[in-house]
Amino acid sequence: MSFFDTEAWRERMDERWFDTGVAMAEAGAVDLVALEDDKVTAHVTGSVGDLYVVQLWAPAGEGTCTCPGFEKFGACKHQAAVVSAANAADLGKVKDRMARLRDGLALDSREALVERLAELARLQPMVLAALEGRG
DSSP states (O other), X not given: OOSSOHXXXXXXXXXXXXXXXXXXXXXXXXXXXXXXXXXXXXXXXXXXXOEEEEEEETTTOOEEESSHHHHHHSOXXXXXXXXXXXXXXXXXXXXXXXXXXXXXXXXXXXXXXXXHHHHHHHHOHHHHHHHTTOO
């Protein structure tokens, strides 16, 4: 059984967008980051190398993407890529990914976590903004 209702998601967008998203998933452009209840979060590398964050609610619920296409049209090929990738993936491994990350972080000292966050903030403007309360 598929996690997402492919046909419901297909109906949300132009057929070419959906097919392009499926091709992106098949090419490995989707990194499934988290599965929490019925929500999947993924990072998708776009056609020109930009990285987008996609969140989708199953089976045919709402979704978001940080790309300009989603902002303009309310649906995008990156969402289709996540639908395709999630339906083909072992979601048990995806579900365990954040748990493993949390367990690993819990082993670090407070000082090590602070340094890790500070380094991320130096390298990632969005992390800096979020940590400063602007994100």
